[in-house]
Amino acid sequence: MRDRFDHETYWRILDRLSRTHRPVRFADLRPGLPGTPFFILRHDIDFSPAAALRLAEMEAARGVRATYFLLLNTFYYNLLSPEHTDVPRRIAELGHEVGLHYDLRFLQAFPGRRFKELLDEQARLLGRLSGVPVESVALHQPALVGEDGDGAGHRVGPEVVGAG
8 A cells, every 4th residue: 555654654765765865853953954965854742752752762773863842741641740751861862852842822821921931941841851951942733823933933052942
């Protein structure tokens, strides 16, 4: 079946891309664009940190590094719960980048002037959970909110999140 998407298909796509391009994490772009062809490999973890960790382990075993954007809490998981609190650290230990996946709908419950402060605090907390400062930030479901706040839908660097 040609239209299925499973692990076998995922590895086939990565293998094909990797013949001519190398996978990079968002943080790898901080110093500038690589001089060789590349592709950004990212995963937005909306539902299952456990499944994300399994994928991160499989990618690491193949020498692939990616950026995993994690929400601190959703309807589906909370990174501060015992079953998930070590996932960010374990993903980072595998050589992947852990980025903050923020939900503008959550922030909109607060005055707009507090958005940056709240994003900074979320990034610091995720950095403590992962053991590595968060450098990359991505908006969760931008199509649903129709905007990305101040245009920071995807940003890289400690100045973005006030880690520095």
